[in-house]
Amino acid sequence: MTNTVSSSLPDDKPLIVAGKEYKSRLLVGTGKYKDLAETKAAIEMSGAEIVTVAVRRTNIGQNADEPNLLDVISPDKYTILPNTAGCYTAKDAVRTCKLARELLGGHDLVKLEVLGDQKTLYPNVTETLSAAETLIKDGFKVMVYTTDDPLIAQRLEEMGCVAVMPLGAPIGSGLGIRNPYNIKMILENAKVPILVDAGVGTASDASIAMELGCEGVLMNTAIAAAQDPIRMANAMRLAVESGREAWLAGRMPRKLYASASSPIDGLII
Amino acid sequence: MQIQVNGEPIELADNATISVLVTQMALEGQRYAIEVNEEIVSRSQHDTQCLSDGDQVEVVQAIGGG
Numbered sequence: 001m002t003n004t005v006s007s008s009l010p011d012d013k014p015l016i017v018a019g020k021e022y023k024s025r026l027l028v029g030t031g032k033y034k035d036l037a038e039t040k041a042a043i044e045m046s047g048a049e050i051v052t053v054a055v056r057r058t059n060i061g062q063n064a065d066e067p068n069l070l071d072v073i074s075p076d077k078y079t080i081l082p083n084t085a086g087c088y089t090a091k092d093a094v095r096t097c098k099l100a101r102e103l104l105g106g107h108d109l110v111k112l113e114v115l116g117d118q119k120t121l122y123p124n125v126t127e128t129l130s131a132a133e134t135l136i137k138d139g140f141k142v143m144v145y146t147t148d149d150p151l152i153a154q155r156l157e158e159m160g161c162v163a164v165m166p167l168g169a170p171i172g173s174g175l176g177i178r179n180p181y182n183i184k185m186i187l188e189n190a191k192v193p194i195l196v197d198a199g200v201g202t203a204s205d206a207s208i209a210m211e212l213g214c215e216g217v218l219m220n221t222a223i224a225a226a227q228d229p230i231r232m233a234n235a236m237r238l239a240v241e242s243g244r245e246a247w248l249a250g251r252m253p254r255k256l257y258a259s260a261s262s263p264i265d266g267l268i269i
Numbered sequence: 270m271q272i273q274v275n276g277e278p279i280e281l282a283d284n285a286t287i288s289v290l291v292t293q294m295a296l297e298g299q300r301y302a303i304e305v306n307e308e309i310v311s312r313s314q315h316d317t318q319c320l321s322d323g324d325q326v327e328v329v330q331a332i333g334g335g
Contacts, residue, residue, distance in 0.1 A: 029335025054334025
């Protein structure tokens with residue numbers, strides 16, 4: 001059966017981050033893949049247009065022929081989103097962002113994450129606020145990873161962050177959206193895109209984030225650590241699209257008791 | 270002279286420019302960024318800015334991350 005109904009649906013609005021439009025609402029990381037070929041295949045399958053990278057010291061004596069991540073994930077094709085993963089202070093995060101901007105020829109969109117603790121990788125909120133302030137003053141466009149605290153999310157928006165990205169659960173945990181009510185509260189007042197960043201474990205988690213009304217979802221481990229990352233990338237693409245469609249459609253109200261789907265009139269008994 | 274590059278000692282000719290270091294590290298044609306003593310040195314200055322004995326240099330690239 002051909003699907004003639006969906007072709008008549010009005011187009012969704014694009015995701016807009018720092019003035020640029022994106023069709024895909026799935027943002028993906030490039031860590032933890034087996035090799036660059038798998039990274040490339042998974043990212044292509046995900047349909048993501050914004051792709052995160054880390055900034056690290058070049059290995060001295062590294063094989064010069066070794067391919068570079070940015071040869072595979074080209075900045076001409078993707079919006080590269082350098083992160084500050086591994087930074088535990090505002091100073092280190094700001095320094096990393098400046099290096100990233102130089103590395104990417106002046107590209108000033110960054111994912112700010114300042115971590116507080118190695119075991120939880122929970123955001124260090126005070127250092128995050130401090131780094132965000134410095135970066136925004138310096139002209140950076142900051143997509144900020146933070147806790148699911150609605151007041152902090154609002155504060156980061158007011159400071160001028162271009163997107164606020166609360167965690168669903170700890171980074172790499174795959175525990176899903178543990179506090180959907182907080183995400184709801186954050187969404188209620190937001191004027192910048194709110195994206196769930198971290199915690200997604202499988203496709204339904206991504207759908208839940210989108211059904212809550214998030215503008216997008218950022219994930220890495222859920223795809224890279226799946227048994228088949230390429231297939232999971234496809235699942236996540238579909239899940240984000242499905243969740244978004246469901247949110248646009250508006251779900252039915254929840255009811256405690258049944259409501260028959262078939263008419264009562266005309267029964268033979 | 271000796272400088273520290275990414276925390277490791279490297280011998281370079283006195284007054285070598287950053288470009289000399291870049292060539293030695295076989296980074297030409299790649300995307301990288303360089304910091305000398307915690308200050309970014311933009312690419313346009315690599316040919317002219319000389320390094321000094323004891324400089325702390327960081328050379329970074331993009332790698333996989335989330």
